Amino acid sequence: MQSKREQPPVDGFLNSRAIIEAVKPYGWYHDFPKSIFISPELAERVKGKWGKQLGI
Numbered sequence: 001m002q003s004k005r006e007q008p009p010v011d012g013f014l015n016s017r018a019i020i021e022a023v024k025p026y027g028w029y030h031d032f033p034k035s036i037f038i039s040p041e042l043a044e045r046v047k048g049k050w051g052k053q054l055g056i
Contacts (some may be wrong), residue, residue, distance in 0.1 A: 022034050
């Protein structure tokens with residue numbers, strides 16, 4: 001006899017989800033370090049080298 005944990009689910013598959021709210025709280029806005037961006041030139045170099053593999 002199988003234990004309850006080993007039995008397949010009734011509908012035949014499992015599904016789990018998580019929602020992560022990754023935002024800066026407005027009240028703490030000035031406590032966070034400044035955002036970092038790359039130059040447009042570097043972005044173009046990366047896209048030229050890896051764009052096809054990344055689908056961009």
